[in-house]
Amino acid sequence: MIRVGILGASGYTGFELIRILVNHPGTTLLALSSRGLEGEAVAAHYPAFKGFVDLRFLSPESPVFEEADVVFSALPHGASMQMVSKLLDKGVRVIDLSADFRIKDVSVYEKWYQKHDCPHLLREAVYGLPELYRKEIAGAKLVANPGCYPTSVILAAAPLLQRGLVKSDNIIADSKSGVTGAGRGLSLATHFCEVNEGFGAYKVGGVHRHIPEMEQELSQLAGSDIRITFTPHLVPMSRGILSTLYLTPIEGVSESDVEDAFHEAYDNEPFVRLCEKGRFPTTLQVRGSNFCDIGWKLDPRTGKLIVISAIDNLTRGASGQAVCNMNIMFEFDETMGLTFPPWQP
Amino acid sequence: MIRVGILGASGYTGFELIRILVNHPGTTLLALSSRGLEGEAVAAHYPAFKGFVDLRFLSPESPVFEEADVVFSALPHGASMQMVSKLLDKGVRVIDLSADFRIKDVSVYEKWYQKHDCPHLLREAVYGLPELYRKEIAGAKLVANPGCYPTSVILAAAPLLQRGLVKSDNIIADSKSGVTGAGRGLSLATHFCEVNEGFGAYKVGGVHRHIPEMEQELSQLAGSDIRITFTPHLVPMSRGILSTLYLTPIEGVSESDVEDAFHEAYDNEPFVRLCEKGRFPTTLQVRGSNFCDIGWKLDPRTGKLIVISAIDNLTRGASGQAVCNMNIMFEFDETMGLTFPPWQP
Amino acid sequence: MIRVGILGASGYTGFELIRILVNHPGTTLLALSSRGLEGEAVAAHYPAFKGFVDLRFLSPESPVFEEADVVFSALPHGASMQMVSKLLDKGVRVIDLSADFRIKDVSVYEKWYQKHDCPHLLREAVYGLPELYRKEIAGAKLVANPGCYPTSVILAAAPLLQRGLVKSDNIIADSKSGVTGAGRGLSLATHFCEVNEGFGAYKVGGVHRHIPEMEQELSQLAGSDIRITFTPHLVPMSRGILSTLYLTPIEGVSESDVEDAFHEAYDNEPFVRLCEKGRFPTTLQVRGSNFCDIGWKLDPRTGKLIVISAIDNLTRGASGQAVCNMNIMFEFDETMGLTFPPWQP
Amino acid sequence: MIRVGILGASGYTGFELIRILVNHPGTTLLALSSRGLEGEAVAAHYPAFKGFVDLRFLSPESPVFEEADVVFSALPHGASMQMVSKLLDKGVRVIDLSADFRIKDVSVYEKWYQKHDCPHLLREAVYGLPELYRKEIAGAKLVANPGCYPTSVILAAAPLLQRGLVKSDNIIADSKSGVTGAGRGLSLATHFCEVNEGFGAYKVGGVHRHIPEMEQELSQLAGSDIRITFTPHLVPMSRGILSTLYLTPIEGVSESDVEDAFHEAYDNEPFVRLCEKGRFPTTLQVRGSNFCDIGWKLDPRTGKLIVISAIDNLTRGASGQAVCNMNIMFEFDETMGLTFPPWQP
Numbered sequence A, B, C, D: 001m002i003r004v005g006i007l008g009a010s011g012y013t014g015f016e017l018i019r020i021l022v023n024h025p026g027t028t029l030l031a032l033s034s035r036g037l038e039g040e041a042v043a044a045h046y047p048a049f050k051g052f053v054d055l056r057f058l059s060p061e062s063p064v065f066e067e068a069d070v071v072f073s074a075l076p077h078g079a080s081m082q083m084v085s086k087l088l089d090k091g092v093r094v095i096d097l098s099a100d101f102r103i104k105d106v107s108v109y110e111k112w113y114q115k116h117d118c119p120h121l122l123r124e125a126v127y128g129l130p131e132l133y134r135k136e137i138a139g140a141k142l143v144a145n146p147g148c149y150p151t152s153v154i155l156a157a158a159p160l161l162q163r164g165l166v167k168s169d170n171i172i173a174d175s176k177s178g179v180t181g182a183g184r185g186l187s188l189a190t191h192f193c194e195v196n197e198g199f200g201a202y203k204v205g206g207v208h209r210h211i212p213e214m215e216q217e218l219s220q221l222a223g224s225d226i227r228i229t230f231t232p233h234l235v236p237m238s239r240g241i242l243s244t245l246y247l248t249p250i251e252g253v254s255e256s257d258v259e260d261a262f263h264e265a266y267d268n269e270p271f272v273r274l275c276e277k278g279r280f281p282t283t284l285q286v287r288g289s290n291f292c293d294i295g296w297k298l299d300p301r302t303g304k305l306i307v308i309s310a311i312d313n314l315t316r317g318a319s320g321q322a323v324c325n326m327n328i329m330f331e332f333d334e335t336m337g338l339t340f341p342p343w344q345p
Helices: A012-023 A063-067 A078-089 A108-113 A118-126 A130-139 A148-162 A211-222 A255-266 A315-329 B010-021 B063-067 B079-089 B104-112 B120-124 B130-138 B148-162 B210-220 B254-264 B315-329 C014-021 C064-069 C079-089 C106-112 C122-123 C130-140 C148-162 C211-222 C253-264 C315-329 D011-019 D061-066 D078-090 D106-112 D122-123 D130-138 D146-162 D212-222 D255-266 D315-327
Strands: A002-007 A027-033 A070-073 A094-095 A142-144 A171-175 A230-234 A240-248 A271-272 A292-298 A305-311 B001-006 B027-033 B070-073 B093-096 B143-144 B171-177 B228-234 B241-247 B272-274 B292-298 B305-311 C002-009 C027-033 C070-073 C093-096 C142-144 C172-176 C228-236 C241-247 C272-274 C292-298 C305-311 D002-007 D026-034 D072-074 D093-096 D142-144 D172-177 D228-234 D243-246 D273-274 D292-298 D305-312
Touching: A002 A012, A002 A063, A012 A027, A012 A315, A012 B254, A012 D212, A027 A063, A070 A078, A070 A255, A070 C228, A078 A094, A078 A118, A094 A315, A108 A211, A130 A148, A130 A315, A130 B130, A130 D146, A142 A315, A142 D026, A148 A171, A148 A211, A148 A230, A148 A240, A148 A255, A148 A305, A148 A315, A148 D072, A171 B241, A230 B241, A255 A271, A255 A292, A255 D130, A271 C142, A271 C315, A292 D146, A292 D273, A305 A315, A315 D122, B001 B010, B001 B063, B010 B027, B010 B315, B027 B063, B070 B079, B070 B228, B070 B315, B079 B093, B079 B120, B093 B315, B093 D273, B104 B210, B130 B315, B143 C172, B148 B210, B148 B228, B148 B241, B148 B254, B148 B305, B210 B228, B254 B292, B254 C292, B254 D172, B305 B315, B305 D093, B305 D255, C002 C014, C002 C064, C002 C148, C014 C027, C014 C315, C027 C064, C027 D072, C070 C315, C079 C122, C093 C315, C122 D061, C122 D072, C122 D212, C130 C148, C130 C315, C148 C211, C148 C253, C148 C315, C172 D172, C211 C228, C228 D243, C241 C272, C241 D172, C241 D228, C253 C272, C253 C292, C253 C305, C305 C315, D002 D011, D002 D061, D011 D026, D011 D315, D072 D315, D078 D122, D078 D315, D093 D146, D093 D315, D122 D255, D130 D146, D142 D315, D146 D172, D146 D212, D146 D228, D146 D243, D146 D315, D255 D273, D255 D292, D305 D315
Parallel strands: A002 A027, A002 A070, A070 A094, A094 A142, A171 A230, A271 A292, B001 B027, B001 B070, B070 B093, B093 B143, B171 B228, B272 B292, C002 C027, C002 C070, C070 C093, C093 C142, C172 C228, C272 C292, D002 D026, D002 D072, D072 D093, D093 D142, D172 D228, D273 D292
Antiparallel strands: A171 A240, A240 A305, A292 A305, B171 B241, B241 B305, B292 B305, C172 C241, C241 C305, C292 C305, D172 D243, D243 D305, D292 D305
16 A cells, blocks of 8 residues: 655645545555645535545645655646655655646746746656556656646547658647636636636637647657647536547558557557547546547548547546556556546436 | 518527517518427427417418518428428528528539439529628528538638638638537437537538538638538537637738738628637627627747637527528618627626 | 616626616616726627627716616625615616615614615615516615515515415425526636536525515515525526425415416516416526516425426526616616517527 | 346446446446347447446347346336346346335335236335345345435435424425436437526426335334425436425424434444535535435524435436445445545536
């Protein structure tokens, strides 16, 4: 049994970590932090967890976290890097759900986010997408857990770029997210009556902070510099991301080449499921699970390849993937604690 | 006061016509048909209309429709063409909300839909998008009311193609529709529990029947053959379409050229509203109204132009636009009966 | 044309007033206040109203409001009373949507709310439920617009209490409201992800502030002191209140006595609709309209009379009813500007 | 490992059984029936279960079900009784989720439902509410799994009736259910656009078939004949039932007597959670779990006792409770396979 701490446990990714870990056979919940709720019982604040969690929220500075075998940081970027660095110094392994350690190039990080306090850790951090970095994750002290949009986009494009089946320019990802993606903080943008029946785009035109993360990984896969056109949208639902990618196949590439590539890449992956020909994923079919479902179709009239992926933004897009990374780091079975089916309906 | 008939009045576009027309100062509701509900009081079937409609549903074959000044046909394609033809013979002007008279080239229609029974009417029919065909609509006997997706896509692209600001290839429209777009008929795809929290794409890869209609009008505007990559999605909400278009500007075209084009095209249009710089439309902001709201942004990193349009699929995408066409045909003020603001919230 | 001002125009009841008044043929919008948004263009803040409202938000203290023929106050209780008093002094007629002038007995008001600054106005204020106080409203300088829950409960019970058909004790109202009832302010309770799939009760056990208002009016109707058991619930939807009342008929009273009472009371009322036998109202059937739909059934097994009413909380429960009161005060047709059908679907 | 069959596995309660059982450590899924989908792969029909279920749907008459240790019947009432009887004859233990064996008095069953084909089994059947019949369930061959509404109402009232704290007349239950309660079959009543923003009551006035079941159990608890006024409502959400009960305390009973009764009855129950004073349950806090959360308040102004219970209608109200019964029957830990926390958010 390993001892686990969660920093920033009062938001949605924190809750999702708790939900998964209370049923994980290899872990004990040691400590949960929330600056705003310090001292309050977790179950009092969130009655759903009554009977599952007896802990009270601690300050993120509490020394108890140093006794953990692993700490998940669900703090916001900027706030996360300092806590992470301190814990690593104490020998605690860390899985960071913020963006602070995802970008390898510190100048890119600082352009899109803010000044970085511990750039020396960027090289050490492993990007926690198991399908791409399983081996490196196993030995990592610090895992940078991928963003929700990047997870959905990279998994959809990786087999094609890696095998050189699509061109590296002109890649478009039109993504749609449920409202948990906007977090538990209060704003008009997440007020029920402003969201309900209101579907729209935001951060249009190359300004969403998940772009450099996608480009870093896609470029790595393609072996050449990639720029992506990415448009996020907000869907009136709680959970899920669906990404619709528009790609341009290299001349001569057929739909069956595409099919082969996906099967070769993912048939042995426990958390990627490929749709049968003519079927496409929906967010409901993966809700509450760690799966990424992927479907595709070559438009014979325009030559474009459309690839569609669906994930649960809180599970595969955040906390489920983080637990999967923990499993790999601690030599548990990779699916341990993550074998529950999607919530239906 | 003109007398109005509605064929196929028991579905959502029929209801929307009734909703608008009971408050239209220039019309009287003469007759409503529903084969399945023949003889039943409209208000008994749909209590919301109690106090507004005293009529009973008639058979679509009822001779009463021949006494109308104008008949809206909200019948399904295939069924509509025969009724329309008969009414035109009797001198009744018709606004057809089905796809039967939208496609000018009968072979294209027959490839995407079915055999056409009255191809001679295709030439006579006017495509009922007021911003493009106002003059022709005024004198038309038969108006082919545009499809919901095509309305949202054509209005977003028209000023740019017409002025040659974007390339005519590589056009992508990623569209998202509320569930009323799937009609009032019963299917698992519209069951509350299958839709709720379930966002997904359908008819992926060049197979949706609205494609030839879009291509016909976009090609006409561009003066060259256009093929579009179009992916429709279903959103867990009742009303609204948001279309996100990805276009490639001609070299040298700037965002301000785009801005000028939109303002030139639409500043005097009563039912198009342009978003201020940095703002983008949402379905909630147009819900229940005849507006098409449009926003755009040039992605400086990839050079793509993103144009986003929002309409209410039942109002601007069907019945509101149909009433607007009626206003033009009968020399009413174009906005008569359509001056209500969007439903908020 | 009368000139109209709205104090507190940036919340949901303010928006609903704007929505209705921009289409009202007898009024001009003179001034809108919002302390937080002073100076901002209304249409910039709420793009849905682009093309409808050219005004900017003013301070509530702006002297422009004194030039109005009537001012609607959508300010919170406490804040409203002072502004109202000032305007009345200047000869402006006022329709107050807060609770400040609904309770006749100042000690009751002060027990449930706070200290009252202008108790002398309580006698002058007319409770703005047209079905009960039409005549008094016509001559009123100050109308206290009823609360949303009280509107739904009083209209459902009035004909029965007035005619002595039900006992005055043991009255239960189990009410369910959409989220707009909680206002546009931010709180976890209105966060999309906390509301979605979350149905619950609040202010259980005789503590909701609408109780004294209900009891005042029901007691008046019954001619005896009434205490009501009232439980409000929050429904994951934007608009609507459904109240389910449990009443005990006086011995010998039959379902047809009940039916007669409702028809006698409401058959000539423009904004009450009675359901046919065996049918019951839903919030969707009245959404966006000023109707109160009512259905009832005597449970033959237990002897209880169940009466169910549905209103739109923002229209009949607030702003629509306020406009109706304005119509009566200014001798417009009572339905002017309110003749639109419910939003379907 | 016991072998499990599910009859009627293609509806929502069937899915919920599958969801729970694929993770249950003591069971193997042997066979699933669906008459309409016979021969089809379960995972093809419902992609969410891809990777979890390799079976194909069988006919309910398939002899494979006779090899099961236990069969869950999720068939509709009427259809269920015949299959159940046949399986019992073959020595298979059965948990029936239909209403066919819940009512002890055959004349009551036949009055509310239809002719009963195997009334001799009514005496043998055990009503599967573990809190009341744990011991009898352990030895049962046939468990009649309680209805969803009755579960929520009986658990809320049981401790009070059993201890004689409330009067046995004048009991009112105002219940609200998510749409899965209406099943997966198609009807306008479950069409997304008819449900969304539409809250209403149905089967008003003593006609819902769950009434005799509630009355049987409540009478048994009270030791006297009870009649209940029950009004079900449909909430625009997928899962959950909230029941608001109005009870009349016996003179002298205080809120702390009530509190004691609940704690005495439920403190050792694994699947009942009591709210802290001043808090009340919501459907979201129990969603996807087997918990029944209960809160209460004595209205000091009217003397009424309000008790509110929340369950997930598919889990505690159907399939979760059925698995719990199976655990008891086969001497598994009662919580086995049911230890997952509620789905948040």
